[in-house]
Amino acid sequence: MGQVGGGGVSIYYSHTLQLLFFSYSQGKNFVAPLKNMDAGLGPVFPINVSKSGGNGGNKANNAQPQPLCQWSEVPNHPGLVCSVMQTSK
Structure with a gap:
């Protein structure tokens, strides 16, 4: 059996927003x-x-979509969720 989307990278649940990010x-x-x-x-x-x-990155590498990870919420700003883009080398 294959992996969905190439395999999972990250998952985050916001209790405040009741949203699941993955x-x-x-x-x-x-x-x-x-x-x-x-x-x-x-x-x-x-x-x-x-x-x-x-x-300033490699344009060929930037053409490939990258997953988001390290999700977090900004304190005292409900609704503002941040994440970083994972890069592969």
Whole structure:
């Protein structure tokens, strides 16, 4: 049996927002409401990350989507979720 999306990279649950954030190694990132563990996931929405050319990286490497990881919430700013983009070498 194969792996979904090349295998999972990270998962984060925001209790405040009742949202589940998750990413896969092929650079697919998603968010879904999760209000009750018994009810399952609500609709799943893709997280689209735009690429900016200001990072000085290799353009060929930047063309490949990268997964998001190290999710966190900004204290005293409900609704603001941060993550970093995992790079592969």
